Amino acid sequence: MTFELIAAKREEMGTGASRRLRHAGKLPGVVYGSDVAAVSVVLDHNPIYYALKDEAFHTGILDLVIDGVKQPVLLRDFQMHPYKQQVMHIDFQRVDLNEKMHVKVPLHFVNADIADAVKVQGAKISHIINEVDVRALPNQLPAFIEVDLSGIKAGQSVHLSDLKLPEGVEITALVRGNDAAVVQASAAAKTAEAAE
Secondary structure, three states, rough: OEEEEEEEOOOOOOHHHHHHHHHEEEEEEEEEEEOOOEEEEEEEHHHHHHHHOHHHHHOOOOEEOOOEEEEEEEEEEEEOOOOOOEEEEEEEOOOOOOOOOEEEEEEEEOOOHHHHHHHHOOOOOOEEOOEEEEEEHHHHHOOOOEEEEEOOOOOOOOEEHHHHOOOOOOOOOHHHHOOOEEEEEEEOOOOHHHOO
């Protein structure tokens, strides 16, 4: 899914100007990166608010159209109001489609319910890592990485090196020699008779 965001350059700066924008249903933001000066922008609030609920919005390449000029960007940060359902500010980073970049990608754990460790051996599955830092070209960045737990046995762990990665994607920690555990299945639970 591709997100296209319509923005305009923001002329007025400062706290008062930002407050007026928010009252008018607008969202102040900034676009930076690619050795170009940062640009302050303003967007409609509600499309961004609802897009933030979509996981792909946080990891995918977004098309940001500023005054009619489209450029690829990544969401880098956003601030929410402490108690209102309101985005206060948003930051985007320009993307060079020919240059590899680092992004944190969520892990999706699947098939734990059908794993022998859980069904037969009574083990508990513990998620140790919920996201990984990956490096890839912008168009190869995955929205998430799936962790298939169907084959895990009690007492076993799934490590970063066990993950199936899309083509062109590398896990930063593995490149540095850190093959951390992602998931662990506890040792098999003792039966009631054995416990007595």
